[in-house]
Amino acid sequence: MPLFVAGLSHRNAAVGLREQLAVEEDKLRELLGDVQGAGVLEEALILSTCNRVEVYGVAEVPGEARAVAFRHLCRQRGVDPAAVEALLYTHLDADAVRHAFRVAASLDSMLVGEPQILGQVKDAFALAQSCETVGPALHGLFSRAFAVAKKVRTETEIARYAVSVSYAAVELAKKIFARLDGKAVLLVGAGKMSELAARHLVAQGAFPIYVANRTWARAQELARALAGTAVPWDELSTALSTVDIVIASTGAPAPVITRDTVQQVMRGRRTAPLFFIDIAVPRDVDPGVNTLADVYCYNVDDLKQLIDANLRERAREAQRAEALVEREVARFVERQGDVAIVPTIVSLRARLEDIRAAEVRRTLARLGDVPPETRAAIDAMSAAIVNKILHAPITKLRESARAGAGHSWLAMVHELFGLGRKS
Amino acid sequence: MYQTVLNLAVVGYVCATGLALAHLVQRQEALHRFASLATLAGWAGHTIALVVLVVEAGRPPLGSLPESLSVAVWVVVLLVMLVERQSGLDVLGAFVLPVALLLILKASTASPAALAPALGSAWVWVHIALALIGIAAFVLNFAGALMYLLQERQLKGRRPGALYHRLPSLETLDHLAYRTLALGFPFLTTGLILGAVWARSSWGSVFAFDPLALLSFVAWAIYAGTLAGRAAAGWHGRRAAYFAIVGFATLVVTLGAGLFLPGRHGS
Numbered sequence: 001m002p003l004f005v006a007g008l009s010h011r012n013a014a015v016g017l018r019e020q021l022a023v024e025e026d027k028l029r030e031l032l033g034d035v036q037g038a039g040v041l042e043e044a045l046i047l048s049t050c051n052r053v054e055v056y057g058v059a060e061v062p063g064e065a066r067a068v069a070f071r072h073l074c075r076q077r078g079v080d081p082a083a084v085e086a087l088l089y090t091h092l093d094a095d096a097v098r099h100a101f102r103v104a105a106s107l108d109s110m111l112v113g114e115p116q117i118l119g120q121v122k123d124a125f126a127l128a129q130s131c132e133t134v135g136p137a138l139h140g141l142f143s144r145a146f147a148v149a150k151k152v153r154t155e156t157e158i159a160r161y162a163v164s165v166s167y168a169a170v171e172l173a174k175k176i177f178a179r180l181d182g183k184a185v186l187l188v189g190a191g192k193m194s195e196l197a198a199r200h201l202v203a204q205g206a207f208p209i210y211v212a213n214r215t216w217a218r219a220q221e222l223a224r225a226l227a228g229t230a231v232p233w234d235e236l237s238t239a240l241s242t243v244d245i246v247i248a249s250t251g252a253p254a255p256v257i258t259r260d261t262v263q264q265v266m267r268g269r270r271t272a273p274l275f276f277i278d279i280a281v282p283r284d285v286d287p288g289v290n291t292l293a294d295v296y297c298y299n300v301d302d303l304k305q306l307i308d309a310n311l312r313e314r315a316r317e318a319q320r321a322e323a324l325v326e327r328e329v330a331r332f333v334e335r336q337g338d339v340a341i342v343p344t345i346v347s348l349r350a351r352l353e354d355i356r357a358a359e360v361r362r363t364l365a366r367l368g369d370v371p372p373e374t375r376a377a378i379d380a381m382s383a384a385i386v387n388k389i390l391h392a393p394i395t396k397l398r399e400s401a402r403a404g405a406g407h408s409w410l411a412m413v414h415e416l417f418g419l420g421r422k423s
Numbered sequence: 424m425y426q427t428v429l430n431l432a433v434v435g436y437v438c439a440t441g442l443a444l445a446h447l448v449q450r451q452e453a454l455h456r457f458a459s460l461a462t463l464a465g466w467a468g469h470t471i472a473l474v475v476l477v478v479e480a481g482r483p484p485l486g487s488l489p490e491s492l493s494v495a496v497w498v499v500v501l502l503v504m505l506v507e508r509q510s511g512l513d514v515l516g517a518f519v520l521p522v523a524l525l526l527i528l529k530a531s532t533a534s535p536a537a538l539a540p541a542l543g544s545a546w547v548w549v550h551i552a553l554a555l556i557g558i559a560a561f562v563l564n565f566a567g568a569l570m571y572l573l574q575e576r577q578l579k580g581r582r583p584g585a586l587y588h589r590l591p592s593l594e595t596l597d598h599l600a601y602r603t604l605a606l607g608f609p610f611l612t613t614g615l616i617l618g619a620v621w622a623r624s625s626w627g628s629v630f631a632f633d634p635l636a637l638l639s640f641v642a643w644a645i646y647a648g649t650l651a652g653r654a655a656a657g658w659h660g661r662r663a664a665y666f667a668i669v670g671f672a673t674l675v676v677t678l679g680a681g682l683f684l685p686g687r688h689g690s
Contacts, residue, residue, distance in 0.1 A: 157450060161588065175578060175587065178594035270657035273593065290579065294660060302581040309583065 001042055003137055004062035005099050006069070006090040007054030010110045013087050020079050023048040025127065027076060032131045034072045040065045043135040045128040045142070046073075047103070049120045051110050056100065058137045066090055097141060097336075098329045104145040105152040105325060106159070112318050113158040118149045140336065148328045155324060158317040161310035166197040168303045168310070169277045170204060173245055176275050176296055181205025184243040188212050188236065188257070189250030190222040193279050197247050198226055210243060212236050214250070240274075241265045247277045248284035259288040266292055279303070337401025344410050345394055347419045352390060356382045425479060428472035429493065429531050433524075435465025436500075440524045443516035447589055455513050459504075462516060466500045469527075473497060485551040488681050488688055489533035494552075496527040498559035502603075506563065512599070514589050518566040526562075529682070546621050554614030554639075558678075560607025561646070561671055567600035568667035575661060597659055600667055608650050615643055635681035635688040642673040 010018065023031060028046055035044050035055075042058040046069075053073070059065030070088065074081040091099045102108045104121045125142045128134045134142075153159055162168040170180075177183055183206045187194050190213040198209060209228030213219035216230070223230040231239045240246065240261065250256055257276070262285075266274065276297040278285040283299050290297040298306075360382050364375060393413065400409045413419065442458035473494065476484045485491045503519050506512060574590040577583040590596070622628065622636065649666040652658035658666075681688040 155452065157588075172578070175574065175583075175590075175592050176594065178592045178598065271659045273660075290581070293662075296578050298581060305582060313585075313588070 001058050001060055001137075002062050002092050003056075003058050003096045003141065004066070004090060004092050005054055005056045005096040006062070006066035006088050007047075007052060008084065008087045008089070009052035009054070009108065011108075012089065017079070017083070017087075018050060018053065021048070021053045021073065021077055021084070022050055023053070023073070023077070028124075028127060029131055031072055031076055032128060032133050035069045036131070036133050038068045038072070040068050041133075043138045044069070044133040045124055045138055047121060047124040049117070052103070052108075054103075056096070056138060056141070058135065062090060062092060094329060094333045097332055098325065100141055100145045101148045101325045101328060101332075102322075104142075104149040105321060106149070107152070107318060107321055107325065111163065113163075113314050115159055118146070121149075122146065140339075141332075144328070144332050148325060151328070152321045152324055156317045156321045158314055158321050160317075161313050163307050163310055163314070165193065165279065165300070165303050165307070166200050168306045169197050169247070169298070170200045172277075172296070172298060172306070173201065173275055174204075176273050177244065179205070182207060183245055184208055184210070185228075185245045185247065186210045186212065186231070186239050186243040187222065187226075187228075188246060188248040188284060189252075189280060190215075190218045191249035191279070194247040194249040194277075195222060195226070197277060197279070201245065202226065206245065210239050212239060237261050237265060241268055243274075244272060245275045245277065246285075247279065249278075249280045250284050251280070252284060253282060255284055255286045257285045257289070259286045259292070262286075262289045262295060263292055266295060269294075277303075338398070341397050341401045341410060344413055344419065345397065348394070348413065348417055349390065351417055351419060352386045356386050425472055425476040426531070428468060428475055432465050432468030432472055433527055433531055435461055435468050436520065436524050436527060439465050439516065440520040443514075443520050447514055447517040448585075450589065458516055459507070462500060462504060462520070466497070466504065469493075469497050469500070483548050483552070485548055485555075487533075488678070489530040491551050491555050492526050492530035492678070495555040495559050495562075496523045496530065498556055499523045499526075499562045502559060502563055506599070510595070510599075512591055512595070514570070514591075515563075515566060518570055519563060522562055522566070533682070544621065544625075546617055550614050550617040550621060552614075553610045553617065557607040557609075557611030557614055558674060560603045560610065561667075561674055564600055564603035564607060564667050565671035567596055567603060568664035568671075571596040571600060571664045572661065572668075575664075593660065597663070600663060601653055601659075604646065604650055604653070604667065608646055611643055611646065615639060633688060634684045635677055638673065638677035638680055642670055642677055645670040645673055 008018070023046070028048060032044060032046060035041055040059055040061070045056040047054045047056065055066065055069040057065055057069070066088065070084055071081055074084055104118055106113050106115065106117045109117050121142070125134070128138070162171040173180055180201060181204070185198055185201050185206050187198055187210065190211060202209065209223070209226045210231045211219045211223040211226070211228055212231040212233055213222070214233050216232070219230040248257065262274070273294040273296065276285045276289065276295070278297060278299040281300060285297055287297065287299070289295050360379055363378065364370070397409055397413065439458050439461035442454055442461055446454035446458055473484045476490070480486065484494055499519060500523055503516055507515050570590055571593060573586055574593055574596060577587040578593070618636065645666060649658065649663055649670065653663055
């Protein structure tokens with residue numbers, strides 16, 4: 001029975017429609033129940049994120065199953081089915097497998113390599129399992145998809161490079177310092193962005209955290225939130241001499257940290273580098289500090305450049321990942337094909353063996369008293385005939401199953417040899 | 424026999440160098456695994472070659488400058504494998520193996536020389552062995568400094584390219600340069616002192632008519648200055664890296680002088 005996926009995603013549907021169609025968890029259970037109840041889907045899984053709504057399933061007639069599933073979905077969300085129907089894409093068998101693998105591996109994501117999608121697919125799978133709409137086909141498909149996603153993550157660098165400002169800052173810090181634990185961080189200005197960057201650094205073990213802000217109350221507030229210490233504004237340069245990483249984000253119209261100040265500070269430090277992350281616009285740190293030894297200063301534009309470069313890296317890695325997925329799809333389809341045809345081959349052999357054994361018995365009974373060598377020869381000859389006859393059809397079955405077109409051949413063999421019927 | 428096995432080892436090193444450079448560019452884990460295997464294979468072959476040499480000649484494998492270079496490369500490759508394993512610095516091979524390969528190619532193509540008459544004394548063997556362990560450490564020191572300068576350039580330039588992702592942090596690289604300097608220096612120092620003492624007692628002069636001896640003291644002075652600067656004056660990073668590179672260049676000229684100019688170390 002064909003495996004299929006039908007749905008829409010950020011590639012072909014506007015964000016407004018995707019929002020309208022997104023289904024929350026308890027509604028999803030209801031929907032899975034309805035779809036299953038309609039009786040056209042053998043197995044079903046619904047993946048609903050803000051970037052895609054997709055139905056994975058097994059059905060005799062995928063087109064019908066798709067129509068039923070999305071009719072239920074549209075009714076529940078109050079969306080015009082005609083508008084949705086026109087956008088839906090459908091993939092069958094090997095193409096459906098490829099789609100599932102690509103989605104789980106984050107190759108079909110809006111931001112290629114983003115890590116959330118795998119968790120979302122896993123959740124959708126767990127939910128469908130708890131609704132008992134997952135059968136052997138979807139189980140096989142998704143357990144393999146999770147393995148492929150993991151493989152893509154470890155064998156390519158698709159998700160390795162930072163693509164947000166705060167992560168890019170952490171990545172840079174890790175190229176300056178061997179380790180971030182125990183590195184002191186000073187926040188100059190108490191913006192949301194610098195708080196986010198500071199949290200990433202804290203997550204990597206950075207400690208202690210200092211906050212300097214013109215408004216003392218705000219400095220204290222943010223220091224509390226980050227389990228750090230507030231520093232009075234006029235002690236800024238003293239604080240500079242004790243920290244390793246500075247995140248600046250004040251709204252000041254002119255630089256608050258000058259080259260002279262930093263030069264003074266560096267004189268007393270000897271070996272430790274000082275890393276400025278200047279996310280303020282206009283800039284807080286005099287760009288001239290970058291010419292001082294052991295001082296590294298990145299502003300918002302620099303970080304954005306870095307992110308662009310990283311995105312290009314991701315795109316290159318994505319190509320490698322696509323090749324890996326392609327290999328995995330071929331392997332999966334081949335194995336699936338083998339699994340699908342084994343019962344047929346077994347019953348085909350059993351059927352012919354029954355016929356052969358019965359005919360040999362009859363013939364021997366008619367011949368009466370014959371030497372054991374003759375009996376053995378008749379037995380061997382009949383077995384050889386059966387094997388020779390079976391060879392070509394079984395080879396053909398294996399080949400077509402591996403090519404992903406096993407279904408029609410299986411049906412034909414069942415029909416021709418009267419398999420699966422009690423006789 | 425020694426030459427045959429050594430040639431096989433060189434083939435292993437050529438493969439290892441190619442694979443390590445490919446890994447630097449391509450960033451595929453599999454390439455690094457193959458590079459490590461090729462390195463190990465080359466080094467194993469090299470070990471056998473040296474054992475064969477010892478058995479055939481019945482003396483330490485340090486009878487001439489090319490032979491000593493071969494041993495130095497053997498130590499370098501061993502150090503690379505140890506540091507890579509211990510610190511996960513998987514790009515080190517790409518920077519050190521090309522240097523090692525050049526040295527071993529020079530060593531393996533040099534025509535075998537008659538044993539220098541000075542090699543009668545056991546102290547001379549020790550002198551050679553210590554000096555070349557020091558040289559091996561300085562090959563890694565050079566690679567660490569080079570990687571530091573490349574990474575520092577990337578970071579200072581604020582437009583990091585592909586190397587930025589491949590190279591480890593500045594702190595790691597500076598630490599590697601410092602450690603290899605601290606490791607190599609005592610060996611080189613002791614080796615040179617033994618050489619000088621022996622030269623004085625048998626020829627009456629430390630430097631007499633020998634360019635290698637003269638130049639090696641220049642190299643030693645550079646390394647001594649760097650180490651003192653690091654230990655006492657807090658030198659680090661770019662300045663220390665420049666010194667490491669100048670020191671290594673002097674060392675290369677020194678060995679070149681030993682190979683190509685007439686003198687008591689001559690091949």
